[in-house]
Amino acid sequence: MISVGEARELVLALAPAPTAETVPLQHAAGRALLEPAIARLTQPPFDSAAMDGYALRSADVDVPLKIVGESAAGHPWHGEAAPGTAIRIFTGAPVPAGFDRVVMQEHVTRDGDVLTVMDAAGGPHIRARGGDFAEGDVVLRPGRRINAADIGLLAAMNVAHISVARRPDVAVLASGDELVRPGQTLREGQIVSSNDLAIAAQVAEAGGMPRILPIARDTEDSLRERFAEAAGADLIVTIGGASVGDHDLVGKVAFELGMQRSFYRIAMRPGKPLMAGRIGDSAMIGLPGNPVSAMVCAILFMQPLIRRMQGLDASEKLLRARLACDLPPEGNRQHYLRAVLEDGRDLPLIRPFGEQDSARLTLMSRADALLVRPADDPARKAEEIVQFVPLPR
């Protein structure tokens, strides 16, 4: 058995370099930026008014001024900024060269085309040309998942299409004679296949494109057929058939198909019988068949691998909480306990479920967090600070 950290490194090493595709900006949200994003213009493109008011020369604030024009966004004023003059100006509109100040409309009086500044404090209320970014600047760097603010920024940079990582093609394969698709009447001994649907949703969450294969039966022929269908995938995720039981066919068939195995078992709970390696041109992860173990292993290993395949940060994000209760000492495997988070004095309080049966999907669905307990962790008291993996809500 290897440690969780060692297993994580071996899994991440399976990621090929991301490949690029170009998408229009309106479809870029959630995608991984793959090349530096360079501004195609200067923003603001000109000195512009930061508020509605009047543009004038600072030297003129004490004398009545003649209003000689108006500058609005999209309708710049093209006159000359002569001494003793001012123009009406609106937020975002160009400030003509020569005028060096915008006075808020609340701070002036206007009588026909004569302007008097009442309050000259504050200002200059001009946004300098290039204050946000200049043409040619690298504004966003690769390795970033594009969010709504980035979309706005890229548009303002006059970038209409960007290069993002192709979403990894992930084949998801559940196997078991007992498994049937949901919505049917079950015969004795049959169980609804829930793992492949849940894991596919986790694939999509991490940015991959899940492809759910038909359920494999517990025969070598059936598994070989499925592996043939999965060929070409960036990642093949099998579920079940990887326990130490007599029914471990997935490992046998994968091995016969040329799988190079990185490891087979990890010192962790739940999820000991995890397998990872390479088969043909695909990375492969074999998740345990137990539903909760499968999901926990997917969070700890599969999702980081899918992120790494897109050039994204794949490091573990651990947060801190205070224990809501005492805990007994741990065994020799790192333990991930399903837990809920509650409001705390400073840090949140974390309360692991008393029942940690890894077959209970209701507990996984109710959990906010996986409390991490290192191998051989001693007994812990309530109020001690511990680490957790946040679960998506």
Next chain:
Amino acid sequence: MISVGEARELVLALAPAPTAETVPLQHAAGRALLEPAIARLTQPPFDSAAMDGYALRSADVDVPLKIVGESAAGHPWHGEAAPGTAIRIFTGAPVPAGFDRVVMQEHVTRDGDVLTVMDAAGGPHIRARGGDFAEGDVVLRPGRRINAADIGLLAAMNVAHISVARRPDVAVLASGDELVRPGQTLREGQIVSSNDLAIAAQVAEAGGMPRILPIARDTEDSLRERFAEAAGADLIVTIGGASVGDHDLVGKVAFELGMQRSFYRIAMRPGKPLMAGRIGDSAMIGLPGNPVSAMVCAILFMQPLIRRMQGLDASEKLLRARLACDLPPEGNRQHYLRAVLEDGRDLPLIRPFGEQDSARLTLMSRADALLVRPADDPARKAEEIVQFVPLPR
């Protein structure tokens, strides 16, 4: 001007009751559950083995046992659990009535078909029928955004289709003579339209279906045409044209089209000129034209409205951090400062940007959080605890 809290209540009151649609489970991730999800079977459906080993009678642990069969997932054993016998059993397989215990395979020795229990401690390692849920149980309640764990749970409940809230149809309308679509060569005074793309991404983030309308020009005719195209939307979001400037056409045209306005201005920075109400059968929000103000108002008002329209929790989620620096006293409007979060001793440290110009999209893209400062908040010292709105990463 009304307070942020009052404005929020008025905006949320614009939400009609969510309407239902049925989707297959594999397309349910991220959707809002609208009806109670009821288990269509009992899980586990039978008493089942919690690990690989041997099923036997507790009374028999001290005597050699005859192995009379095997129970595997999908291949139950149908014999009789007679005294003095045991069966080989695999995780998840049915435990025949009469056997009340599973002994781990590591704790026995086996010689042909004779089994000897070496270590009888622990156990019974049987998952009781219905331990996760029973047929007819309401397992998930409405008002929940469905995540990967829920998908697995629903599948295990034998639910193949579920009733979720229809995604709100949200028309997004930017207006301005100066606006052009990204990717073109700009003439003097022109600006790339970035707001509608960013707001559309925020609509999708909250679960809505954005529909970006062609840019409206600064004429009443152009705006009327766009409002006609938006008709039927659950929500119409206009951007710009809502300032106090002479160019406020959106408010005028919306009023003439019968808009019932809930409010017009809010005591907040950035984003004072926010407008909300109802026009025809649609809710309407008029966001300020300033890009950062538009995004901040969308986070505080538009996204909660879209969530409420799906029957989801729309309450404000404020987190706590310690100030990384001193701050001056605030004015009479609630202030949302763009800020970054850093690791802290207990809580994270929050550091607002020194420059808060609401035209700078680079700052919005770099921000992790909006630091909330109430109206008339006194000066604050570094290390004081403050509240923030987390921004999506």
